[in-house]
Amino acid sequence: MEITKAAQNTRESSFKLAALDSETKNRALRAIAHSLRQNASLILKANQEDIARSKREKLAAPLLKRLKFDEIKIEAVCKGIETLITLTEPVGKTLSALELDKDLELFKVSCPIGVIGVIFESRPDALVQIATLCLKSGNAVLLKGGSEAQKTNRVLSNLIHKASTSCGVPEHWIKALETREDVKQMLALDGYIDLIIPRGSNNFVKYIMDNTTIPVLGHADGICHIYVDEHADLKMAVDIIIDSKCQYVAVCNALETLLVHRARAKELLPVLKQALDKKQVELRGCTETQKIIPVKPAVEKDWKTEYLELILSIKIVDSIDQAIRHINNYGSHHTDAIVTNSKEQAAKFLNLVDSADVFWNCSTRFSDGYRYGLGAEVGISTNKIHARGPVGIEGLLIYKWKLLGKGHLAAHYSGKQARSFTHKKITKECDV
Amino acid sequence: MEITKAAQNTRESSFKLAALDSETKNRALRAIAHSLRQNASLILKANQEDIARSKREKLAAPLLKRLKFDEIKIEAVCKGIETLITLTEPVGKTLSALELDKDLELFKVSCPIGVIGVIFESRPDALVQIATLCLKSGNAVLLKGGSEAQKTNRVLSNLIHKASTSCGVPEHWIKALETREDVKQMLALDGYIDLIIPRGSNNFVKYIMDNTTIPVLGHADGICHIYVDEHADLKMAVDIIIDSKCQYVAVCNALETLLVHRARAKELLPVLKQALDKKQVELRGCTETQKIIPVKPAVEKDWKTEYLELILSIKIVDSIDQAIRHINNYGSHHTDAIVTNSKEQAAKFLNLVDSADVFWNCSTRFSDGYRYGLGAEVGISTNKIHARGPVGIEGLLIYKWKLLGKGHLAAHYSGKQARSFTHKKITKECDV
Numbered sequence: 001m002e003i004t005k006a007a008q009n010t011r012e013s014s015f016k017l018a019a020l021d022s023e024t025k026n027r028a029l030r031a032i033a034h035s036l037r038q039n040a041s042l043i044l045k046a047n048q049e050d051i052a053r054s055k056r057e058k059l060a061a062p063l064l065k066r067l068k069f070d071e072i073k074i075e076a077v078c079k080g081i082e083t084l085i086t087l088t089e090p091v092g093k094t095l096s097a098l099e100l101d102k103d104l105e106l107f108k109v110s111c112p113i114g115v116i117g118v119i120f121e122s123r124p125d126a127l128v129q130i131a132t133l134c135l136k137s138g139n140a141v142l143l144k145g146g147s148e149a150q151k152t153n154r155v156l157s158n159l160i161h162k163a164s165t166s167c168g169v170p171e172h173w174i175k176a177l178e179t180r181e182d183v184k185q186m187l188a189l190d191g192y193i194d195l196i197i198p199r200g201s202n203n204f205v206k207y208i209m210d211n212t213t214i215p216v217l218g219h220a221d222g223i224c225h226i227y228v229d230e231h232a233d234l235k236m237a238v239d240i241i242i243d244s245k246c247q248y249v250a251v252c253n254a255l256e257t258l259l260v261h262r263a264r265a266k267e268l269l270p271v272l273k274q275a276l277d278k279k280q281v282e283l284r285g286c287t288e289t290q291k292i293i294p295v296k297p298a299v300e301k302d303w304k305t306e307y308l309e310l311i312l313s314i315k316i317v318d319s320i321d322q323a324i325r326h327i328n329n330y331g332s333h334h335t336d337a338i339v340t341n342s343k344e345q346a347a348k349f350l351n352l353v354d355s356a357d358v359f360w361n362c363s364t365r366f367s368d369g370y371r372y373g374l375g376a377e378v379g380i381s382t383n384k385i386h387a388r389g390p391v392g393i394e395g396l397l398i399y400k401w402k403l404l405g406k407g408h409l410a411a412h413y414s415g416k417q418a419r420s421f422t423h424k425k426i427t428k429e430c431d432v
Numbered sequence: 433m434e435i436t437k438a439a440q441n442t443r444e445s446s447f448k449l450a451a452l453d454s455e456t457k458n459r460a461l462r463a464i465a466h467s468l469r470q471n472a473s474l475i476l477k478a479n480q481e482d483i484a485r486s487k488r489e490k491l492a493a494p495l496l497k498r499l500k501f502d503e504i505k506i507e508a509v510c511k512g513i514e515t516l517i518t519l520t521e522p523v524g525k526t527l528s529a530l531e532l533d534k535d536l537e538l539f540k541v542s543c544p545i546g547v548i549g550v551i552f553e554s555r556p557d558a559l560v561q562i563a564t565l566c567l568k569s570g571n572a573v574l575l576k577g578g579s580e581a582q583k584t585n586r587v588l589s590n591l592i593h594k595a596s597t598s599c600g601v602p603e604h605w606i607k608a609l610e611t612r613e614d615v616k617q618m619l620a621l622d623g624y625i626d627l628i629i630p631r632g633s634n635n636f637v638k639y640i641m642d643n644t645t646i647p648v649l650g651h652a653d654g655i656c657h658i659y660v661d662e663h664a665d666l667k668m669a670v671d672i673i674i675d676s677k678c679q680y681v682a683v684c685n686a687l688e689t690l691l692v693h694r695a696r697a698k699e700l701l702p703v704l705k706q707a708l709d710k711k712q713v714e715l716r717g718c719t720e721t722q723k724i725i726p727v728k729p730a731v732e733k734d735w736k737t738e739y740l741e742l743i744l745s746i747k748i749v750d751s752i753d754q755a756i757r758h759i760n761n762y763g764s765h766h767t768d769a770i771v772t773n774s775k776e777q778a779a780k781f782l783n784l785v786d787s788a789d790v791f792w793n794c795s796t797r798f799s800d801g802y803r804y805g806l807g808a809e810v811g812i813s814t815n816k817i818h819a820r821g822p823v824g825i826e827g828l829l830i831y832k833w834k835l836l837g838k839g840h841l842a843a844h845y846s847g848k849q850a851r852s853f854t855h856k857k858i859t860k861e862c863d864v
Contacts, residue, residue, distance in 0.1 A: 015760050019783040092783075098805055104794060106804060113816045114786065194816035215647055215817050236839040243841035328447050347864040350834050351451040351524075354546065360864065362536060362837025371845070372538060372833070373530055373855035384545045384626035385647050386818040389833045401804070401821045402782050405794025407668040409675035413803070423805035432779040432792065 003185045007142060007192035009172040011115050014140035016170040018112045022089040028164040029085050029132055033078040035163035036128070039155075040074050046151040047124065054148045066122040067149055077128040080376070084136045087375055090393055091138045092430075099424040101413075103406045107430035111400050112138035117193040119144045119183055119208060121200035124152040130197065131160050131174055133376055137396040140173045142193060144186050150178060187212035195396075197379055202306060217395060219382040221306045221332035222252030224364045227259040227323040227349065229340035234268050236361065237339040238275055241312075243363040244337070246279045250308045252380060253335050253357075253367045257303060258314045259323045262288070265316045269293045281310045288316040303330040320345055324352045331355060333382045335367040335389075356382055356389035402430055435617045439574060439624035441604040443547050446572035448602040450544045454521040460596040461517050461564055465510040467595035468560070471587075472506050478583040479556065486580045498554040501584055509560040512808070516568045519807055522825055523570045524862075531856040533845075535838045539862035543832050544570035549625040551576045551615055551640060553632035556584040562629065563592050563606055565808055569828040572605040574625060576618050582610060619644035627828075629811055634738060649827060651814040653738045653764035654684030656796045659691040659755040659781065661772035666700050668793065669771040670707055673744075675795040676769070678711045682740045684812060685767050685789075685799045689735060689745045691755045694720070697748045701725045713742045720748040735762040752777055756784045763787060765814045767799040767821075788814055788821035834862055 036043065047069045054064060093110040100106055116139045120126045127143055134141040145153040157176035165171055177186060186193070187208065196216045198208045206220040226244060228237045244255035260268055265288070273293045276283060284302050285295035295314065302313040303326070317323045320338075327336050337359035338349040346360040357367040367390060369377025374392030381387050387395035412419050468475065479501045486496060525542040532538055548571045552558045559575055566573040577585040589608035597603055609618065618625070619640065628648045630640045638652040658676060660669045676687035692700055697720070705725045708715060716734050717727035727746065734745040735758070749755045752770075759768050769791035770781040778792040789799040799822060801809025806824030813819050819827035844851050 015756070015784055015786050018786065019780075100798070100803060100805065104798075210645060213642060213645060215815075217817075233839070239839060239841060243843050247842045247846075324447070343864060346836075348451075350832075350864055352447055354447050354450065355832065357833045357835065359835045360837065362835055362840040363842045365842035366532070366536075366835055366837075366840070367833070371532060371842075371853065373532065373853065383647075384830055385649075386830075388830050398816055398818075398820050400782075400787065401789045401799070403789065403791045403794055403798055404778075405792065405798075407665070407671060408794040408798070409671060410679050410795045410797035410803075411675050414679075421803065421805065432775060432782055 002179055003177055003181065004189065006175045006177060007115070007189050010140045010142050010175050011192045013170045013172040014112070014114045017140050017173050018091070018114070018138050020138060020169065024168045025135060025138070026085045028135060028167040028169045029081050031163040031167050032132060032160050033081040035159045036074055036078055039159055040071055043069065043074060043152065043155050044071070046155040050149050050151045059148055063122050063148065067124070069124040069152055073125050077125050080129060081132050084132055084376060087136065087393065090136065090397055094429045095399055097426045097428050097430065099426050100421050101408065101419065102422070104408045105404050105426065105428070107402045107404070108399050109402055109430050110397050113396055113398050114194040115140045115142060115192055116396065117142045117144070117186055117189070117196040117214065119186065119196065119198045121146045121204055122149055123199070124149050124156055126199050127153055127156050128160070130378070131157070133378060133393060133396060135164060135169065135173070137393050139396050142175050142177060142186065144177045144183055154178065183208070184211065187214065190214045199379065215386070217381050217383060217387060217391065218379050219252060219332065219334060222254070222334040223256050223304070223306050223330065223332040224253060224334055225257045225259055225327045225331055225336045226255055226364065227320070227327070227336070227338045228261060228264060228268060229320060229338055229342065229345050230261040230263045231342040231345060232264060232339040233341055234264065234271070237268060238272050240337070240339055240361070240363050241272060242275055242279065244365055245276070245281060245312055246310070247363070247365050249310055253364050254308070255312065255364050256305065256307055257330070258312055259317050259326060260314065261320070261323075262316050262318055265289070266292055269314070276312065279310065281312050283312055283314060285314040286316060289314045306332070320348060324349060328354050334380070335359065335364045337362065337364050402432065404432065434611055435609055435613065436621065438607045438609060439547070439621050442572045442574050442607050443624045445602045445604040446544070446547050449572050449605050450523070450546070450570050452570060452601065456600045457567055457570070458517045460567060460599040460601045461513050463595040463599050464564060464592050465513040467591045468506055468510055471591055472503060475501060475506060475584065475587050476503070478587040482581050482583050491580055495554050495580065499556070499581055501556040505557050509557050512561060513564050516564055516808060519568065519825065522568065522829055526861045527831055529858045529860050529862065531858050532853050533840065533851065534854070536840045537836050537858065537860070539834045539836070540831050541834055541862050542829050545828055545830050546626040547572045547574060547624055548828065549574045549576070549618055549621070549628040549646065551618065551628060551630045553578045553636055554581055555631070556581050556588055558631050559585055559588050559608075560592070562810070563589070565810060565825060565828060567596060567601065567605070569825050571828050574607050574609060574618065576609045576615055586610065615640070616643065619646065622646045631811065647818070649813050649815060649819060649823065650811050651684060651764065651766060654686070654766040655688050655736070655738050655762065655764040656685060656766055657689045657691055657759045657763055657768045658687055658796065659752070659759070659768070659770045660693060660696060660700060661752060661770055661774065661777050662693040662695045663774040663777060664696060664771040665773055666696065666703070669700060670704050672769065672771055672793070672795050673704060674707055674711065676797055677708070677713060677744055678742070679795070679797050681742055685796050686740070687744065687796050688737065688739055689747065689762070691747050691749050691758060693752070693755075694748050694750055697721070698724055701746070708744065711742065713744050715744055715746060717746040718748060721746045738764070752780060756781060760786050766812070767791065767796045769794065769796050834864065836864065
């Protein structure tokens with residue numbers, strides 16, 4: 001009940017926030033950064049309490065690490081806010097303009113989605129990042145953090161609310177939910193929340209995707225592949241494989257399965273094994289692979305596993321078609337790469353592999369909002385609608401249609417004496 | 433089980449269809465139109481059997497009417513297919529291009545969504561329209577029609593499959609599901625279906641939206657409003673209200689609730705009543721309205737009702753803010769219009785009303801894909817993500833990111849000697 005009431009208030013606030021001018025939003029962002037820096041000691045104190053309690057409650061070490069929010073992280077999120085301020089205003093852009101008839105003009109204009117529900121584990125910096133991205137794009141936000149970060153999150157959301165509303169941002173635009181009730185309550189609020197963004201482990205994201213009818217922006221698994229084609233430069237292949245697997249092993253765009261064309265396997269695999277042995281990468285191979293290099297056998301489950309560890313599964317394929325089929329069936333439609341010198345083979349791979357990011361002769365590790373130059377990253381999506389791959393602020397936007405007439409009636413465009421539509425493109429910006 | 437197998441085949445087919453060239457798709461569309469015309473008698477026979485059976489089963493008259501698929505309708509859908517052929521190829525368009533570094537180029541390229549699930553009542557012409565739209569946009573399609581149109585749908589989908597595959601479109605790209613099993617089975621196939629498009633009554637659409645985690649494109653209610661502002665031209669207001677309410681009463685963009693500023697109510701309502709009486713429109717009014725003209729009292733339920741009949745509810749408001757609040761709370765976020773001579777008031781309304789289509793001084797009846805010049809209409813969406821308002825073929829498209837390198841590694845862009853990204857816009861088309 002408390003959550004529903006909070007969601008109602010946030011929704012009510014979202015209507016006003018959608019029409020808020022650029023200056024007010026940027027002023028509020030500046031005030032938020034200022035407030036976070038000013039109140040660093042308050043934040044650190046709350047965070048230390050969260051950490052102490054979580055230690056007593058035996059929270060796993062990686063989660064404890066992500067829970068930590070120190071001065072370096074405060075400075076990092078403030079820098080992020082300052083970058084946001086410099087971005088051009090995303091709301092109110094005329095995306096297309098069409099004259100339907102004399103004095104009847106149709107404009108497609110960018111606008112916020114409305115209310116974003118953010119559900120995240122541990123990391124309090126995620127709260128600040130997503131809240132300020134929402135503000136910049138005119139979206140209200142309901143946040144549900146993990147109970148381990150409760151005190152930190154409460155301080156952060158209060159500071160953000162106070163600093164922003166003091167600059168004229170409507171009350172209740174941001175609300176951190178705190179009740180002990182399950183996240184389930186939030187997932188049922190389809191009347192108030194327009195989009196859910198989950199941040200956390202793949203099981204956590206999968207749970208959310210499976211338990212709500214609200215659209216979810218994100219990805220669960222990142223089972224990324226590299227296919228070494230018959231026409232590959234093998235030196236390049238080894239370098240790309242090592243970078244994709246080892247450069248940062250616990251991330252969604254790291255390599256998990258290698259597919260090798262039969263014609264090049266005998267040449268590639270021994271060299272590759274030598275290089276990967278140096279990096280302590282455990283190899284698991286199909287029957288054919290096992291005939292060439294000493295590896296653990298890969299079982300069916302391996303092809304479906306996101307290791308996020310120094311483990312690589314290897315399969316030898318007869319053709320590019322078999323490689324593509326394997327990726328489409330076992331992959332997570334995240335990021336997949338081909339190494340080949342043949343443009344024709346590359347084109348085939350890029351067009352037939354059904355993934356958000358399809359790469360030719362480069363590391364899978366490039367699929368990332370910062371590397372893509374998106375400015376700010378909302379997340380990485382394996383959805384097939386709205387936004388795919390690394391998603392910048394445009395993932396928090398939609399559009400509305402504004403039609404400006406002078407008393408135009410539909411009846412005039414039907415029947416025997418029907419007027420015709422002109423449907424003429426115009427280059428005007430919408431000014432209402 | 434049968435449905436799951438069919439969905440697997442369709443998904444498999446979708447990967448190939450996504451990469452199909454423009455000529456093949458257009459040739460297939462031409463073959464489909466030819467086949468429908470050639471086999472008109474077969475279609476009519478199946479349709480007559482459906483109608484006869486449905487009559488025996490006492491199907492409601494409006495549904496019976498929509499079930500009818502005669503030569504005029506065959507010709508109409510064939511004309512629609514011919515228009516589709518003339519549309520430029522929607523797949524493979526370079527939407528943006530960015531140099532990340534020398535010889536490392538990122539392209540955002542349009543592509544099909546994958547597998548579209550279409551669930552519809554009665555109208556067999558919807559099957560042809562949506563199937564051919566899917567083909568043009570490279571999407572595979574699973575169709576589940578109402579049992580009343582089973583024979584017609586079977587003939588149509590067989591003819592479409594046969595004509596298209598004979599031109600080189602991959603097998604199984606279209607499949608009409610027919611089992612007696614509930615539509616529920618299809619709604620659970622989130623591993624195979626990327627987007628559901630429902631066509632039918634609002635209860636039917638609402639049921640689908642509430643019972644699947646697959647994204648749904650469409651709208652349930654269309655509770656459209658007109659707000660007559662303090663600064664309105666009242667003659668224009670009366671004309672727009674009559675057109676919006678009466679021009680076609682049973683459609684989602686027809687007017688259901690009128691909001692009138694208190695300052696103009698005494699002037700407007702008597703004239704309006706006279707005009708609406710001539711059209712046999714039943715009026716239901718708030719307490720204030722009842723003091724000015726004789727009307728039935730409107731109750732809370734009226735503000736939430738899509739009549740789709742000659743009934744109009746009227747409420748007098750104290751301000752534009754109250755009007756906006758009413759629309760955002762009771763409306764269905766479909767189409768809402770303001771009548772005013774004040775540009776300032778118009779801008780306020782257009783920016784604060786959270787609807788797909790917001791109109792100034794024109795009829796609500798204009799919110800429609802044909803009138804918007806979209807070429808072909810997939811449906812009208814009240815979603816807040818992906819596509820909003822009347823949706824053309826672009827609603828069936830998403831994009832993928834293609835990154836073309838020459839052995840680029842992420843490791844080179846981190847650490848002490850890190851290379852910088854250039855992030856330079858380029859104007860090239862992606863040619864792989």
